[in-house]
Amino acid sequence: MPKRPCAIAFTPDHARIICGDKFGDVYALPLLCNDSRKEALSPVESDDTAQERDTTKNPFVPSATLRTVHTQRNQEALRHQQNQKNQKTSKHAVDFERELLFGHVSLLTDLICLSIPRKPFANTQDRTYIISADRDEHIRVSRGMPQAHIIEGYCLGHTQFVSRLCIPGWDPQLLISGGGDDYLLVWDWLSNRVLHKIDLRKLTIDYVEQQCSSRSVQERESEVAITDVQRNGPIAVSGIFALEVKSSSGDFRRQIAVVCEDVPAIFFFDACKDGNLLHVSTMPTDAALIALALSSDHSRIAYAIVVSQGTLSHPDLAVEDGSSKGTSIGILEYDALKGSWERNEGLVNTVDSAAGSVPALMDGIKGGQAGSESFLNSLETLRKRGRDEYDLV
Amino acid sequence: MTEQPPPSKRQKREDYRKAHNSQGSAELPKKKFYRQRAHANPFSDHQLTYPASPDLMDWASYYPAYISPQAAPEEPHGHDETRTKSLSKHVTVADIGCGFGGLLVALAPKLPDELLVGMEIRTQVTEFVQDRIKALRNQNADSGLYQNIACLRANTMKFLPNFFKRGQLSKIFLCFPDPHFKARKHKARIVSLTLNSEYAFAMKPGGIVYTITDVEDLHKWMVKHFEDHPSFRRVGEEQEAEDECVKTMMVETEEGKKVERNKGEKFVACFRRLEDPPWP
Numbered sequence: 001m002p003k004r005p006c007a008i009a010f011t012p013d014h015a016r017i018i019c020g021d022k023f024g025d026v027y028a029l030p031l032l033c034n035d036s037r038k039e040a041l042s043p044v045e046s047d048d049t050a051q052e053r054d055t056t057k058n059p060f061v062p063s064a065t066l067r068t069v070h071t072q073r074n075q076e077a078l079r080h081q082q083n084q085k086n087q088k089t090s091k092h093a094v095d096f097e098r099e100l101l102f103g104h105v106s107l108l109t110d111l112i113c114l115s116i117p118r119k120p121f122a123n124t125q126d127r128t129y130i131i132s133a134d135r136d137e138h139i140r141v142s143r144g145m146p147q148a149h150i151i152e153g154y155c156l157g158h159t160q161f162v163s164r165l166c167i168p169g170w171d172p173q174l175l176i177s178g179g180g181d182d183y184l185l186v187w188d189w190l191s192n193r194v195l196h197k198i199d200l201r202k203l204t205i206d207y208v209e210q211q212c213s214s215r216s217v218q219e220r221e222s223e224v225a226i227t228d229v230q231r232n233g234p235i236a237v238s239g240i241f242a243l244e245v246k247s248s249s250g251d252f253r254r255q256i257a258v259v260c261e262d263v264p265a266i267f268f269f270d271a272c273k274d275g276n277l278l279h280v281s282t283m284p285t286d287a288a289l290i291a292l293a294l295s296s297d298h299s300r301i302a303y304a305i306v307v308s309q310g311t312l313s314h315p316d317l318a319v320e321d322g323s324s325k326g327t328s329i330g331i332l333e334y335d336a337l338k339g340s341w342e343r344n345e346g347l348v349n350t351v352d353s354a355a356g357s358v359p360a361l362m363d364g365i366k367g368g369q370a371g372s373e374s375f376l377n378s379l380e381t382l383r384k385r386g387r388d389e390y391d392l393v
Numbered sequence: 394m395t396e397q398p399p400p401s402k403r404q405k406r407e408d409y410r411k412a413h414n415s416q417g418s419a420e421l422p423k424k425k426f427y428r429q430r431a432h433a434n435p436f437s438d439h440q441l442t443y444p445a446s447p448d449l450m451d452w453a454s455y456y457p458a459y460i461s462p463q464a465a466p467e468e469p470h471g472h473d474e475t476r477t478k479s480l481s482k483h484v485t486v487a488d489i490g491c492g493f494g495g496l497l498v499a500l501a502p503k504l505p506d507e508l509l510v511g512m513e514i515r516t517q518v519t520e521f522v523q524d525r526i527k528a529l530r531n532q533n534a535d536s537g538l539y540q541n542i543a544c545l546r547a548n549t550m551k552f553l554p555n556f557f558k559r560g561q562l563s564k565i566f567l568c569f570p571d572p573h574f575k576a577r578k579h580k581a582r583i584v585s586l587t588l589n590s591e592y593a594f595a596m597k598p599g600g601i602v603y604t605i606t607d608v609e610d611l612h613k614w615m616v617k618h619f620e621d622h623p624s625f626r627r628v629g630e631e632q633e634a635e636d637e638c639v640k641t642m643m644v645e646t647e648e649g650k651k652v653e654r655n656k657g658e659k660f661v662a663c664f665r666r667l668e669d670p671p672w673p
Contacts, residue, residue: 023580025587063574063608063611064572064574064608067655067658068607068608068652070655102586103587103588103590104551105436105550127672137445138554142590149586149590149593149622149624150590150624151591151594156447156554157445157446159445
């Protein structure tokens with residue numbers, strides 16, 4: 001890929017990968033690579049490779065002339081260039097097929113590709129859309145392939161970078177987005193309207209305050225895991241997950257689980273029919289989460305945390321080899337009778353003994369507190385300097 | 394970033410600006426007090442201000458003559474919603490990279506029924522154009538000319554959708570854009586396949602993008618990228634020749650005049666925004 005990819009999604013027919021990079025370009029790649037290497041790339045190809053092929057055939061000729069360059073110094077520089085011997089840059093052309101679909105001029109943070117069935121009375125195909133979010137607070141809705149160059153609309157409302165998008169399976173016309181500002185926004189993305197704003201930052205601050213005050217004096221005197229930043233600072237949403245769990249009455253309970261970077265908790269919301277999200281519970285975890293996964297029936301959640309010396313950790317989760325960091329896994333199971341999520345320690349032990357090399361994952365990321373922390377808490381680096389609140393122009 | 398001029402020059406600049414602003418004068422600003430480095434990196438964050446969405450854009454401060462008379466106070470919580478004063482018409486012409494404002498000033502009397510906006514990323518240059526428009530408005534207070542143009546500081550490569558709704562613009566001008574000769578700088582060019590989709594979004598079908606440059610390589614690049622983009626088709630030469638805006642674009646921009654003086658060639662290309670095809 002020409003630049004570091006930042007976001008990835010599958011097309012609904014699973015034939016292609018849609019990938020967004022740090023420059024903001026979105027490419028479509030075939031999922032299964034063809035063996036025959038294609039020299040002839042499609043005309044929608046990015047231009048660096050075209051440029052390279054040109055330079056290898058023709059020596060570099062500056063496209064400026066003495067009539068387009070006006071000042072004395074620039075004209076002299078141009079004369080130098082014209083007299084210069086040709087220097088070739090060698091870049092390897094890519095040998096797999098990729099098609100540039102569209103781009104934001106901004107780091108891509110998340111991508112969703114989905115199909116919406118049309119109104120029942122129209123006997124036509126489903127419409128595919130690609131929804132993309134970037135660091136400059138834009139959420140863009142484009143048509144899917146092959147018309148990805150057509151922008152259908154923008155959902156504009158965030159005042160800081162957008163980091164995560166989520167479309168709940170039960171209502172694909174809703175979009176839940178979160179990022180570096182205080183709110184989770186629920187959108188009717190087809191008409192680009194905000195339906196609800198949920199103050200996520202207030203929830204995290206309240207939770208952190210609660211944790212601090214409920215700890216014993218002894219524990220508070222030892223190194224405090226909850227930093228000042230967590231107490232007062234901004235949040236960055238690192239995960240939004242839609243869950244449908246079977247409740248005791250047999251019908252489905254729809255929830256959204258939200259994880260914020262560097263906050264040791266999972267927030268659960270009930271999803272109402274009108275799209276509103278009501279906070280129902282907060283599951284404390286021993287440290288900030290780095291990953292979360294759902295079982296296929298959504299009855300179990302597994303999450304990974306990084307346990308360090310400073311973290312107030314559960315005594316059972318003691319770090320083994322004396323290193324300053326280790327990973328740990330937690331598993332939650334939905335208790336249909338109680339209607340809440342509970343920890344399942346038994347499963348954790350099974351997993352830990354089966355996959356004994358889990359702490360080894362962290363060995364590679366040991367080098368110094370600062371280094372590993374910025375690796376794990378990368379979303380906060382997306383924040384732009386000097387933009388605390390947006391200004392009306 | 395602007396280079397720091399030596400203190401005495403800066404002092405002169407500040408004094409000039411203060412004097413100029415306080416009088417509300419009708420004296421045209423002098424370029425020497427607004428000089429700035431020609432290149433600004435469009436990818437950096439630049440402390441820009443921009444509206445969170447086109448509905449929240451306060452156009453009224455730019456076109457005070459077009460503020461629509463206040464609607465009846467129906468909304469009980471009017472102050473909550475930051476109801477910016479609305480204009481009686483929308484901005485429909487954008488000069489992207491308007492420089493020192495030559496094109497805007499020339500087009501203002503020729504498109505009296507449209508609102509034109511110039512967008513420029515360099516601070517000093519934007520201020521120059523704003524002061525120039527203010528002075529022109531003061532000079533022409535009787536005839537009410539130049540009320541329909543304004544200039545604002547913006548990075549259109551990133552934030553065009555924040556200013557304009559879908560299909561809002563009927564004309565976009567890209568005059569003498571920075572050629573960014575080096576291959577590694579090509580991504581900073583104002584025309585590319587990815588940016589063309591954004592221009593297409595902001596323009597109504599039938600609208601026209603006008604481009605002009607004196608660098609043939611850039612002209613070929615722009616033609617290729619617009620022609621390759623399915624939402625645009627090149628306008629034929631006869632239509633180009635008939636269009637008043639093309640003639641204005643060729644002679645009225647500061648850069649165009651510089652090219653004339655140096656006896657350079659100008660390459661013009663115009664593209665019509667097509668209707669979106671139906672869904673497959």
